[in-house]
Amino acid sequence: MAAPMRGMSVLRQAFQGLVRPAGGQVCRQVQHRCYSTPGHVQVDMNSETGVATVRLNRPPVNSLNLDVLTELSIALEKLETDKSCKAMVLASAAPGIFSAGLDILEMYQSTPERCVAFWRALQDAWLNLYGSRLITMAAIEGHSPAGGCLLAMSCDYRVMAEGKFQIGLNETKLGIVAPFWFTDVMLNTIGHRETEKALQLGALYSAQQALSIGLVDKVVPLAEVMPTVEGELKNWLQIPAAARVITKTSMRKAVLDRLRSQKEKDAQFFADFINRDSVQKSLGMYIASLQKKKN
Numbered sequence: 001m002a003a004p005m006r007g008m009s010v011l012r013q014a015f016q017g018l019v020r021p022a023g024g025q026v027c028r029q030v031q032h033r034c035y036s037t038p039g040h041v042q043v044d045m046n047s048e049t050g051v052a053t054v055r056l057n058r059p060p061v062n063s064l065n066l067d068v069l070t071e072l073s074i075a076l077e078k079l080e081t082d083k084s085c086k087a088m089v090l091a092s093a094a095p096g097i098f099s100a101g102l103d104i105l106e107m108y109q110s111t112p113e114r115c116v117a118f119w120r121a122l123q124d125a126w127l128n129l130y131g132s133r134l135i136t137m138a139a140i141e142g143h144s145p146a147g148g149c150l151l152a153m154s155c156d157y158r159v160m161a162e163g164k165f166q167i168g169l170n171e172t173k174l175g176i177v178a179p180f181w182f183t184d185v186m187l188n189t190i191g192h193r194e195t196e197k198a199l200q201l202g203a204l205y206s207a208q209q210a211l212s213i214g215l216v217d218k219v220v221p222l223a224e225v226m227p228t229v230e231g232e233l234k235n236w237l238q239i240p241a242a243a244r245v246i247t248k249t250s251m252r253k254a255v256l257d258r259l260r261s262q263k264e265k266d267a268q269f270f271a272d273f274i275n276r277d278s279v280q281k282s283l284g285m286y287i288a289s290l291q292k293k294k295n
């Protein structure tokens, strides 16, 4: 039997038929299909319910590097074209963390070419997620700063674990600036006034604070995050899909088109901005502060 997964009782896993096959990877019998397990993005498709669970799996903190973003993009594309798939839950396989956001090492002392490739991968992953026809829900079972917050905000619904975890767009604290499409998504989520404060301060919120400004939709104990997402999904799955998709698309189109129309310019701008001496200096100091935390 596979080791119990976080937030899921042993009984529940036994009921769902979790087994560990000869290859050593966790798979489910009968109604579940694992699309990919060897990489940094695990996809578990339940063909009976039409719900896919996509877990980021890059310990210790699921920082999003070029590989993770490319894998995430491909996984989302596959689910989008899978007619049996109706909904997607974005979660983490790493305890205590949803995602630490972009891998800072992709932005520090990197080449302009790598920066552009990295940024394109982020753009594509985000366009696939924010523009998805699927019902998308974020199961936030840990910290979710910066790019992690962007992924969560890009879903249709967010359930976060109560306790010490934090979520927010903290870019200014690193001496960098949230790109316009991060800002657009936050504006659409919590409104203008809260976004202005949140972005200028680089604010990281507790789950309760995030709930109070509408950054997340529900806060529950850690073990209840997945069951709560599953319960909420039942409501969403009852809505006629075509009507829901048209509504979602019309509300998100302007923001998606804004990036689509200037992808290359945005990637080039990122590479130029991030390689400025002053920005590199700030990033270097931030990396040192993360490392100092341990000593």
Ligand SMILES: CCCCC/C=C\CCC/C=C/CC(=O)SCCNC(=O)CCNC(=O)[C@H](O)C(C)(C)COP(=O)(O)OP(=O)(O)OC[C@H]1O[C@@H](n2cnc3c(N)ncnc32)[C@H](O)[C@@H]1OP(=O)(O)O
Binding pocket: 060, 061, 063, 096, 097, 099, 100, 101, 102, 103, 104, 105, 143, 145, 146, 147, 148, 170, 171, 174, 176, 177, 178, 179, 180, 269, 270, 273, 274, 290, 291, 293, 294
């Ligand atoms: C005018 C228009 C301008 C246009 C703009 C252009 C570009 C700029 C915009 C770019 C956008 C960026 C968005 C981002 O996502 S930036 C990333 C921001 N992320 C963070 O600030 C999170 C930093 N991490 C933490 O705060 C903590 O790690 C934690 C997530 C709270 C988890 O804490 P804990 O469990 O205690 O783990 P550790 O801190 O010990 O970390 C373990 C290990 O992981 C390394 N690490 C952490 N986060 C990252 C990361 N994001 N990238 C790379 N590496 C990370 C950390 O240094 C530890 O490493 P070692 O074990 O080797 O010490």
